[in-house]
Amino acid sequence: MATAFSALGLSEPVVKALDELGFEQPTPIQQKSIPFLLDGRDLLAQAQTGTGKTAAFGLPLVDRSDPQDARVQALVLAPTRELAVQVCEAIHTYSKHSGVRVLPIYGGQPIDRQMRRLRAGAQIVVGTPGRVLDLMRRSSLDLTALRTLVLDEADQMLDMGFIEEVQTILDAAPPERQLVFFSATLPASIRKLAARHLRTPMTLTMPAEERDTPAIAQRVYFVNFKNRAQALTRVLAAEDPASALIFTRTKQAADELAEQLQDDGHRAEALHGDLNQSAREAVLGRFRRQQLNVVVATDVAARGLDIADLSHVINYDLPQDGESYIHRIGRTGRAGRSGVAISFALPTDRYRLRLIERATGSTLVPAKIPSAGEIQVRRTERLVEQLRRQLQADESDPNLVLYREVVGQLREEFDLGDIAATFLKLAQQRPGSTGSG
Structure with a gap:
């Protein structure tokens, strides 16, 4: 249960969303930063991917936003459109019961469409510096009601040459705003920026924990969306897993994939939140008794799932972040046994892969789809x-x-x-x- 999050001061709608997502205990950075951010204080945090930093700033953003006010109240700057989309998706799941609207804005997407969505109203905007500044100059993105501005991956943002855009955006924010910096490292450029803009901030240093997964062989297959299902069929035929847990992002995808695998001759079933408790336990019972060799599951449905001798974990959809990846693959290779973790990556997943590798401290070995x-x-x-x-x-x-x-x-x-x-x-x-x- 997510009751531990309510002790940090988060509201009931946010805690309910966390419970449905399977969040159980806050990470150290969430424990330290969430109460502080809920009070509206500035923060400078050194935190690696995999420490739970997105929720650390995303949950307070949702709680501090007024869904009755259609104006932009929170802005998150991210260095790449991939990260902007990922952060937006995460915050959207946190706001499920809060009525807060979240909007991603980035280059490569028609700007007029983003202008229309901004006119429709959004309390939280997640965007790349260039596109944010462009929309500000077009008077489409108004920061007069801004309460909080977050710089995510601040060091990477400056390394990519966005220092002028970031400075301009910071200068345009209202003087009485909360400012939050999250950065994997704290070089002189970040400290100088913080000294200029942050007001009596709390400083946190939360280096990533050492990750040790020596018994798990980690491989990644680069695929296109249209041939991913066929690629999975070939990989399963080559691997012949004794027991495989396959993760999808949605319940519908889990159902469709399980049905396809059944048609291919696998003893497969889906496991997701639309199944009641007795149905879920029945699926798990068949899996443990080896009456099934494949279960296709969503993250929420698989929480607390512990299967002895699980040979394969397969990420049909990549997880949101490195912490989720570590949690997924940790279900195999236990008690000194070997295990296999296989991921399928779409062309848009390359940045997410880098985040996963940073979180695990290991490299996912690219593999070739096996031939007949x-x-x-x-x-x-x-x-x-x-x-x-x-x-x-x-x-x-x-x-x-x-x-x-x-x-x-x-x-x-x-x-x-x-x-x-x-x-x-x-x-x-x-x-x-x-x-x-």
């Missing part, structure tokens, strides 16, 4: 290994006498190698056999 020939080679390798283990286990099995007699009879008519190859062919064709799907 490579899939067959891997199936054969698994079959050979399975036969080798069975032969070693059955050396003294008395039940083999009958089978040896059958082979002996066939040897009078056929070559021994042909007999073995034919048996293997028949075994491969049996439903549920290794390599069938």
Whole structure:
């Protein structure tokens, strides 16, 4: 439950949204910064991706916004449009029950469309410095009602050459505004900017924790949206997972993907919030009893899910941030066992991948979608290994006498190698056999 967040001073609608998202305990930076930001104080925070910093500033933004006032009350500046979209998506989920509207603005999207949306009203705007400044100069983005201005990834913003745009935006904000800087590092340029604009700020330093996932092989497949489903089919055929948990972003996607996997011959079911508690427990029971080998789940439905010997975690949709990624893949490779974490990345996901790698301190190894020939080679390798283990286990099995007699009879008519190859062919064709799907 998200009751721990209510102790930080957050309102009931925000806490309700966090509960539905599966948030249980605030991270250290959230514990320290949320009460402070709710009081309207300025903040300079050094925080890496994966520490929960988006919620640390996003939750107070929602709580401090008045949904009855259609004017812009909070502005978040992000260095890239990918980060702007990601932060906007996160804040939107926090505001589900608050009635607060969140709008992303960035280059590469028609500016007239963004101007119309601003006229329609939004309490929180998340944008890149160039597009924000452009809309301000066109008198479409009015900051007169601004209460809070946040710089996210401030060091990267300055490294990318946005110092003049950021200065102009800061100077245009009302004098009685709250100013919040979040930065992975605190170089001289950031400290100088903070000294000029922040008023008696609290300073937090929250370096990322060491992440240790040595038993988990992490791979990423770069795909397009239209061929992602086919790519998953090929990867599953090559991997032949004993038990796989596949994550999607939405309930509809989970249902559709589970149905597709069933059509492909997998024992798969969906797990999401539209299922009642007894239905969810039934799915998990079948998964634990190995009656299913694939469960397609959303993050909320999978919270608290603990499956022994889970061999694969697959991110069909990349998670929102590094912390969510770590939480997902940590379900495999437990107790000294090995595990596999596979991610599918769309062309728009490259920035999100960098955030994940920064959070984990590791590199996701790019992999190539296996061809039909490579899939067959891997199936054969698994079959050979399975036969080798069975032969070693059955050396003294008395039940083999009958089978040896059958082979002996066939040897009078056929070559021994042909007999073995034919048996293997028949075994491969049996439903549920290794390599069938």
